[in-house]
Amino acid sequence: QIDSKHIADQSALPSDAYAAIFRNKLPKYQFTAIDVKSRLRFIAFANELTFKNGLSFLLLVAFWLRALGVNQHLFFQTDNGEEFGGLPTSRKKSI
Secondary structure (H helix, E strand, O other): OOOEEEEEOOOOOHOOOHHHHHHHOOOEEEEEEEEOOOOOOOEEEOOOOOHHHHHHHHHHHHHHHHOOOOOOOOOOOOOOOOOOOOOOOHHHHHO
């Protein structure tokens, strides 16, 4: 499963932590991939929630698994957000 999270969430963070994200120019988004069986996690951070960053993260995980010798068919489940090829549908032909 692959998902993204908006880290700079003012309603979920104390005001000093929220301000520190912007003051220190920290990334505002987290990408997470979790293997549902082993619970192995891959985490990356980005400044923008874009299709380019979502696809880059997906490819990073796939290439990393291949480099570790995982040769089985890979299946990625997402919530179909725009960062993973959701709307517009023209991007979602085959990734």
